[in-house]
Amino acid sequence: MNINLIGVPINYGCDRDGAQYGPSKLRENNIVELIKKSGHAIYDLGDIHIPKVYPEEKYNNHEKMKYLNPIAEICNNLSQQVYCSLNAGDFPFIVGGDHSLGIGSIAGASKYFKELAVIWIDAHGDINTYETSPSGNIHGMPLAASMNIGHPTLTNIYYDGQKVKPENVYILGSRDIDTGEFDLAKELNLNMYTMDIVRQRGLDNVLEEIVEKIKFSNVDGVHLSFDIDVLDSNLVPGTGTPVINGFPMEEGKKIFTTLLGEKFITSMDFVELNPLLDEDDEKTVTTCIEMLEHIFKSIS
Ligand SMILES: NC(=[NH2+])NCCC[C@H](N)C(=O)O
Numbered sequence: 001m002n003i004n005l006i007g008v009p010i011n012y013g014c015d016r017d018g019a020q021y022g023p024s025k026l027r028e029n030n031i032v033e034l035i036k037k038s039g040h041a042i043y044d045l046g047d048i049h050i051p052k053v054y055p056e057e058k059y060n061n062h063e064k065m066k067y068l069n070p071i072a073e074i075c076n077n078l079s080q081q082v083y084c085s086l087n088a089g090d091f092p093f094i095v096g097g098d099h100s101l102g103i104g105s106i107a108g109a110s111k112y113f114k115e116l117a118v119i120w121i122d123a124h125g126d127i128n129t130y131e132t133s134p135s136g137n138i139h140g141m142p143l144a145a146s147m148n149i150g151h152p153t154l155t156n157i158y159y160d161g162q163k164v165k166p167e168n169v170y171i172l173g174s175r176d177i178d179t180g181e182f183d184l185a186k187e188l189n190l191n192m193y194t195m196d197i198v199r200q201r202g203l204d205n206v207l208e209e210i211v212e213k214i215k216f217s218n219v220d221g222v223h224l225s226f227d228i229d230v231l232d233s234n235l236v237p238g239t240g241t242p243v244i245n246g247f248p249m250e251e252g253k254k255i256f257t258t259l260l261g262e263k264f265i266t267s268m269d270f271v272e273l274n275p276l277l278d279e280d281d282e283k284t285v286t287t288c289i290e291m292l293e294h295i296f297k298s299i300s
Pocket residue numbers: 098099100124125126128133134135136137139140141176177178227229241272
């Protein structure tokens with residue numbers, strides 16, 4: 001497989017200093033060599049350009065969303081990179097940066113595929129809108145925007161309207177969900193496997209159900225969006241919104257072994273590493289590198 005590495009050094013979506021250093025930190029820690037070693041050909045496509053915006057301008061575009069226009073511009077550029085990569089027959093691997101970039105990845109993938117599914121692996125739902133968000137941070141909104149819910153500037157990125165149907169969305173590992181997100185998930189009847197459900201039913205059973213549902217739908221492409229905060233906060237202190245009771249390393253690996261083993265995943269995000277918040281001799285970077293090694297071994 002040809003892997004296309006695309007860096008998105010953005011922190012406007014989380015409004016916290018540090019997330020913009022994710023791509024450079026992973027490159028310093030040899031992500032490119034690691035991909036090569038796994039036997040894949042790698043094209044490092046570099047980083048998406050991030051326009052400079054000062055903090056005092058964050059609400060200039062909308063009173064309830066921070067950095068709206070620059071995020072839309074960055075996601076628009078990312079979409080085209082992802083679309084071109086898929087068109088070339090390659091596997092786009094997007095490294096963040098905060099999770100607002102998911103809007104761009106999904107828009108690019110959905111232009112290429114007729115019927116896209118999205119697996120959102122995250123401690124959070126990321127299905128807020130500016131009306132339900134407690135923070136105004138757009139990294140809490142990308143999955144809603146991709147389903148055509150929220151502000152038109154976000155729902156019309158790359159091309160107008162819906163990028164993924166709610167029935168093709170799978171949320172896994174959530175355990176910090178806002179009230180508005182909970183209501184929306186219920187209203188849309190989303191496939192939402194919260195951590196409580198995973199613990200009740202067992203990870204194997206939940207993964208099997210996701211795989212079966214995707215296989216028996218008419219989906220022709222699957223985007224997997226991995227927010228590192230789905231892992232237990234002990235493993236990833238260096239992320240902006242860590243949450244306790246997350247997946248331990250072995251379960252994190254099992255998720256990838258199973259889902260990537262099915263060979264239906266066609267693109268991926270890896271987001272929310274914040275090197276400035278890291279602790280214990282770069283514990284989070286170590287976790288990320290170990291997981292990335294496993295991910296690339298599992299892609300075939
Ligand atoms: N991608 C993330 N880490 N999202 C965290 C979102 C936190 C919270 N739900 C919010 O909307 O502000």
